[in-house]
Amino acid sequence: EDQVTQSPEALRLQEGESSSLNCSYTVSGLRGLFWYRQDPGKGPEFLFTLYSAGEEKEKERLKATLTKKESFLHITAPKPEDSATYLCAVQARGTYKYIFGTGTRLKVLA
């Protein structure tokens, strides 16, 4: 069964303290892995798509990487405005269903 597990569930960082969020997945042939950011009461905001192992994408303080079993979202020198829930999703080849993880709630303290 296709599955996505995110860890940790919650993370508190001091401003400037870099860290990584993990997304482990099992899927029968990966079409794509997606990272989203969600602020309370709002819809998820698209961040990155990764398609194959070894691929990396960057945007400001965020960098996403992909292996055959997991993806990491690295946050470098975070700021309080990076506080949000970060969601990971996968889409399997042969189906167009997206399977979401339960997210990592990130809080960055000033």
Place this chain on the structure above:
Amino acid sequence: KAGVTQTPRYLIKTRGQQVTLSCSPISGHRSVSWYQQTPGQGLQFLFEYFSETQRNKGNFPGRFSGRQFSNSRSEMNVSTLELGDSALYLCASSLREGQSYEQYFGPGTRLTVT
């Protein structure tokens, strides 16, 4: 380009009533998916429509239904509302072709059932 829009943004209904939610995708996107989000369950997939046809369906009862129109706009209907249907309902659109499969979400409709 305008983003995904959802109406209404907030809704309060009584148990047993029915409700219809609307979603307008990004121009050119032909795939529309619906999700239910609750604090305990996270994002749960309801169904996906592509070119007016339901292509995928999640594990929700038949009280949840949807449709897509020729202009790609989509509606979701929930009949015989239950207290447990209180949630944020999110719509997402996707180009769903070539290498572009990422979904773009609307702001959601917050449904409260009393």
